[in-house]
Amino acid sequence: MGTAVARIIFLLIILWVGFRNLMPEKPSDRKISELMWLFMAVGMSLAAVIHPDIPLFLFLIPIAVLILCFRCSLLFNKWRRPSENRISQSVPASLSDAGAKLVHEPFRQPWPQMGLPLIEDGKCRLDNLFKIGRTQLWLKQELRKYGYRDIRLVKYLTIDQTGNFFMDLTRDPHEV
Known part of the structure; x- marks a missing residue:
């Protein structure tokens, strides 16, 4: 034993x-x-x-x-x-070109698992746009690709780590 x-x-x-x-x-x-x-x-x-x-x-x-x-x-x-x-994270540069990557700065925080909200109640979240290295102009151009001209029509919009948008529109376009 x-x-x-x-x-x-x-x-x-x-x-x-x-x-x-x-x-x-x-x-x-x-x-x-x-x-x-x-x-x-x-x-x-x-x-x-x-x-x-x-x-x-x-x-x-x-x-x-x-x-x-x-x-x-x-x-x-x-x-x-x-x-x-190397310690680096990359995000998609645009939705149309998923092959291109944009490297995060080391001080930026990683995305949450569920997605990053870019629009809430028709208003842009500039802090989250900054986290992915994008501007409000880029977001407007991406929305125009899908036929949405006014950001105020979008109640909630998130982007996941693969670059897919998920959005919820306002029920009545006259509420804006």
Whole structure:
């Protein structure tokens, strides 16, 4: 019993040190190849605990090789794609050209998940237009593309992260 407990504690420490880069993120945010290194090492650790009659170093060698391969794959990925390591967010430049991107300034806040309100009760939200790097003129031009000439006719308009507009019009155009 004491051998199994000592092996468990020792192997947990080795796995934690070796795979500590996987711990802060959700498993769904990691690549499958990175998780496979961990699963193989956990399987070897489980075999080491189940078979206490086999010397521990016979299990430590494959675990060390798996940890080394995992570390090398992380290092290789950093060298291969340095652009993914930058902290930048991009938003669509216009609705007609979704391929063009506008990079946010670092001090600007990210969009909320549900969308960013650009018009409320027929009035422009200039603060939110500033967050996406756009002007009131751009918003008027986008509305004209869809046949709306007067901003006051729009009760509520939001834009999501992909550049889609969602709007609610006033019920009576004479209310304006």
